[in-house]
Amino acid sequence: MKMKKLLSLGMAMVLGLGALTGCAGTKTSEQAPAASEASDASADKGGSEKSSAFDKKRVRVVIGSTSTSGDSFMVADTVTRFLSKELNFNGKVDAVGAAAALDAIKSGKGDGSTIMIFHDMTYLGVAFDAFDETYALENMVVGPRVGINPGAAFAAKADAPYNTMKEIAEYLKANPDQKARVAVEAGGVSHIAFISYYEWVKENYGEDVAKRVVVIVGGSTAEKSQMLWDGNCDVIFADYSSLKQYTEEGVEAKLKMKFTGLLDKIEGVDIPTFADQGITLNGEPFSFSKEFLIYLPKDTPQEIVDELDAAAKKISEDPAFVEEMKKLTYAAGYMPSAEAKVHIYQKRDALTELINEAPPLDDLTVQ
Amino acid sequence: MAIFGITQFLVALLGVVVGIIFGAIPGMTATMAVAIFLPLTYAYDLNTSIFLLLGLYVGGISGGLIPAILINIPGTPSSITTGFDGHPMAKRGEAERALKIGITASLLGGIFSLVCLWLFTPPLARVAINFSAVEKFLIILFALTIIAALSKGNMIRGVFAGFLGVLVALVGAFGDNNKLRMVPDMFKIDLMGGFELLPVLIGLFAISQMFEQAEIGMRREHGPDGELEKSTRKFSFKDFKGQLVNVIRSSGIGTFVGVLPGVGGSAASLLAYAQTKNFSKKPEELGKGAVEGLVSSESANNGLTGGALIPLLSLGIPGDSTTAVLIGAFMLQGIQVGPLFITQNPDIWNVILIALLLCNILMFVVMFYPIKFISKIINIPPARLYPVIIIMCIVGAYTSRSGNMFDVWSLLLFGIIGYVFSKIGIPSAPFLIGFILGGDLEKYFIDALKGSGGNLGVFFSRPIGWIIWMLILASIAYAVWDNNKAKKAAELA
Numbered sequence: 001m002k003m004k005k006l007l008s009l010g011m012a013m014v015l016g017l018g019a020l021t022g023c024a025g026t027k028t029s030e031q032a033p034a035a036s037e038a039s040d041a042s043a044d045k046g047g048s049e050k051s052s053a054f055d056k057k058r059v060r061v062v063i064g065s066t067s068t069s070g071d072s073f074m075v076a077d078t079v080t081r082f083l084s085k086e087l088n089f090n091g092k093v094d095a096v097g098a099a100a101a102l103d104a105i106k107s108g109k110g111d112g113s114t115i116m117i118f119h120d121m122t123y124l125g126v127a128f129d130a131f132d133e134t135y136a137l138e139n140m141v142v143g144p145r146v147g148i149n150p151g152a153a154f155a156a157k158a159d160a161p162y163n164t165m166k167e168i169a170e171y172l173k174a175n176p177d178q179k180a181r182v183a184v185e186a187g188g189v190s191h192i193a194f195i196s197y198y199e200w201v202k203e204n205y206g207e208d209v210a211k212r213v214v215v216i217v218g219g220s221t222a223e224k225s226q227m228l229w230d231g232n233c234d235v236i237f238a239d240y241s242s243l244k245q246y247t248e249e250g251v252e253a254k255l256k257m258k259f260t261g262l263l264d265k266i267e268g269v270d271i272p273t274f275a276d277q278g279i280t281l282n283g284e285p286f287s288f289s290k291e292f293l294i295y296l297p298k299d300t301p302q303e304i305v306d307e308l309d310a311a312a313k314k315i316s317e318d319p320a321f322v323e324e325m326k327k328l329t330y331a332a333g334y335m336p337s338a339e340a341k342v343h344i345y346q347k348r349d350a351l352t353e354l355i356n357e358a359p360p361l362d363d364l365t366v367q
Numbered sequence: 368m369a370i371f372g373i374t375q376f377l378v379a380l381l382g383v384v385v386g387i388i389f390g391a392i393p394g395m396t397a398t399m400a401v402a403i404f405l406p407l408t409y410a411y412d413l414n415t416s417i418f419l420l421l422g423l424y425v426g427g428i429s430g431g432l433i434p435a436i437l438i439n440i441p442g443t444p445s446s447i448t449t450g451f452d453g454h455p456m457a458k459r460g461e462a463e464r465a466l467k468i469g470i471t472a473s474l475l476g477g478i479f480s481l482v483c484l485w486l487f488t489p490p491l492a493r494v495a496i497n498f499s500a501v502e503k504f505l506i507i508l509f510a511l512t513i514i515a516a517l518s519k520g521n522m523i524r525g526v527f528a529g530f531l532g533v534l535v536a537l538v539g540a541f542g543d544n545n546k547l548r549m550v551p552d553m554f555k556i557d558l559m560g561g562f563e564l565l566p567v568l569i570g571l572f573a574i575s576q577m578f579e580q581a582e583i584g585m586r587r588e589h590g591p592d593g594e595l596e597k598s599t600r601k602f603s604f605k606d607f608k609g610q611l612v613n614v615i616r617s618s619g620i621g622t623f624v625g626v627l628p629g630v631g632g633s634a635a636s637l638l639a640y641a642q643t644k645n646f647s648k649k650p651e652e653l654g655k656g657a658v659e660g661l662v663s664s665e666s667a668n669n670g671l672t673g674g675a676l677i678p679l680l681s682l683g684i685p686g687d688s689t690t691a692v693l694i695g696a697f698m699l700q701g702i703q704v705g706p707l708f709i710t711q712n713p714d715i716w717n718v719i720l721i722a723l724l725l726c727n728i729l730m731f732v733v734m735f736y737p738i739k740f741i742s743k744i745i746n747i748p749p750a751r752l753y754p755v756i757i758i759m760c761i762v763g764a765y766t767s768r769s770g771n772m773f774d775v776w777s778l779l780l781f782g783i784i785g786y787v788f789s790k791i792g793i794p795s796a797p798f799l800i801g802f803i804l805g806g807d808l809e810k811y812f813i814d815a816l817k818g819s820g821g822n823l824g825v826f827f828s829r830p831i832g833w834i835i836w837m838l839i840l841a842s843i844a845y846a847v848w849d850n851n852k853a854k855k856a857a858e859l860a
Contacts, residue, residue: 068405068691074698074699077699092406094770095769097768100768100769103556103686119618123655186543216817217542217817222683222684226496226628226684227814227818228501230499232500232817241703245703245705246706246707250710253492255496255809310595312552332825
């Protein structure tokens with residue numbers, strides 16, 4: 001009987017704790033308007049009483065990926081740790097995926113309690129028609145740029161009969177019965193890289209060669225690597241840092257890879273970039289780095305953006321931050337929000353044009 | 368940097384305890400525990416982080432057996448089959464015995480996979496690479512044959528439920544072109560990635576049970592399934608007499624499924640359970656509280672732990688969702704896991720082996736001795752227990768995607784579906800198995816076709832594939848024969 005009472009008491013405590021856990025989320029949302037009001041009030045007073053919108057707050061940092069090992073998480077986590085010290089907030093990165101992250105920014109309150117740190121997929125999803133226009137850049141506030149990952153690369157098996165992306169086109173020209181199957185992710189940065197390459201091949205080697213550069217749609221780097229090892233594709237697109245180990249001495253032949261082209265120059269890395277190989281887009285050398293920006297809900301007051309801007313600038317000058325980003329093969333690359341907005345809009349417009357002109361992926365996939 | 372000291376011991380203990388709690392709460396998983404604790408590893412060096420994260424991993428996988436046995440709600444997807452025999456034992460009044468058998472089997476499975484990790488990592492990794500999308504598709508198909516084995520006497524309905532589960536798994540965006548399938552316009556954001564597994568799992572198993580209990584009315588004094596029998600049978604290590612082959616086979620299946628990247632952990636216990644049923648001398652007793660069923664399920668899902676680390680540490684490819692999160696911990700410390708990891712980092716490799724051994728032993732000690740108190744949960748009157756379960760389920764569903772209310776509605780929806788299924792005689796377990804394996808089934812089918820240029824003959828083109836085809840056919844033939852036997856027996860009765 002005594003045991004039953006004890007267990008019942010235990011259950012009651014769990015129930016109470018569970019209820020409190022449920023309340024935790026509500027508390028944040030209840031705090032949200034208060035912070036917004038405080039910020040507005042501060043603005044109304046002409047900023048005479050300057051108080052931080054982030055001070056001692058819980059800040060949810062959403063990212064457009066569900067992985068906790070990719071560059072999205074690594075950059076967001078590093079930036080959040082340094083920013084939270086600078087602005088004295090309690091930040092947590094939520095790897096919720098693109099749809100949920102964009103929705104969190106669309107429906108979030110502009111009080112700094114929810115921010116997104118994400119790369120170019122922020123606008124590419126809309127450009128590729130995966131998300132509707134309500135998730136366009138115009139419906140959110142563009143904050144400062146906080147990181148750059150220049151490490152996008154194409155790789156092939158080490159024994160492939162070509163060494164560069166340019167040589168792939170030459171190889172296909174010389175071997176009319178051959179194809180190059182390139183594993184990319186639909187609607188992602190790799191999709192952009194592929195169509196820019198495809199357009200260049202079409203322009204310089206003709207439609208017949210371009211038609212034999214075909215897409216195999218792959219998912220994560222792990223999945224694409226396995227497709228390469230299985231012989232289900234010939235070239236894959238992934239992050240330089242994640243594939244580097246497979247190119248080193250001592251790796252067994254079945255796993256060994258070689259890089260065939262980088263999308264942008266990486267400091268200290270001697271692998272030809274698209275630009276080095278003469279791959280151009282509309283006559284200009286093609287280069288692409290993933291740029292990580294902070295995005296906020298549309299109604300976020302300018303003071304909050306300014307505060308983030310100042311803090312982002314400060315951490316970008318912190319040698320510890322720069323070193324940590326470098327260790328992950330990324331660059332700090334701070335850009336103020338006003339400048340970042342103009343830059344990202346221009347980049348979006350240029351890439352949207354490219355996407356609209358390129359054949360749809362269904363026509364490019366292997367038949 | 369100390370390889371092993373008091374700090375590492377305490378951190379491993381913390382990881383194991385927290386992991387067990389995560390595993391035991393329906394809707395929370397080992398993957399969640401590792402992901403939540405990942406940022407904490409900044410405070411530690413890599414060695415200490417490994418002890419913490421492996422503790423969470425082993426604890427999280429093991430904790431799922433508690434609710435599966437006591438209240439027939441799998442705490443984690445990989446403990447679905449644990450409830451098949453564990454819960455009938457608990458209803459017989461043998462809750463403590465069932466839990467102790469499960470915990471011991473978990474330890475044996477964990478140690479088996481650790482030995483495989485220690486001794487056979489390079490050869491097993493080579494086998495894993497040779498398993499292409501074709502073989503992975505066939506392995507998933509093989510795991511699906513458990514639906515037929517589970518639906519004895521009711522095969523048409525079971526298979527229908529399984530296919531329905533596969534269909535529901537395909538709701539959402541098709542990854543190859545990002546086009547939405549079977550998604551109403553108003554849910555296109557919430558359902559872009561389809562239904563989340565955890566709300567579906569706990570909706571079908573927990574919430575539907577609550578509806579049924581609400582319908583019949585809750586008794587004041589008895590356990591969740593009504594009157595409990597008063598068995599006096601206690602746990603003894605002699606319970607494992609005659610289980611050696613079962614333990615080795617099930618742990619081996621668990622480890623092997625872990626070695627195959629991309630084949631989900633749930634497939635491990637499903638495959639092992641199906642094979643135990645096929646090889647059993649008394650297959651009719653499985654599902655009614657047979658020790659061999661419980662041993663099979665638990666040794667397989669813990670066998671997964673060491674197995675999933677094999678491709679991670681030797682290929683750089685995670686074996687399951689939890690090890691995918693573990694990559695992050697290594698990256699944050701500037702270490703790349705992959706083909707050169709073991710040769711270039713022998714110290715860290717030793718730490719991993721020591722940590723995995725310690726965490727398995729700690730898991731056993733932490734769960735085995737206090738379990739007699741935890742097993743009393745089954746005696747709590749439903750009127751007090753169920754509100755707690757409902758709260759935990761809702762919190763679990765809400766947190767499954769870092770706080771998304773849609774998942775709570777999914778929980779309710781699948782609770783209603785589970786309740787309706789029970790009313791019209793459709794079993795929920797095959798539906799869930801179809802749902803869990805459906806996504807991978809489609810993915811590997813498409814990947815195999817992409818690699819072969821659309822040639823369906825690819826599924827019959829490799830010797831490993833032929834062997835798996837034979838196993839699939841044998842498994843189905845046996846299930847049909849068993850089903851007919853059960854029907855005839857029912858007619859005679």
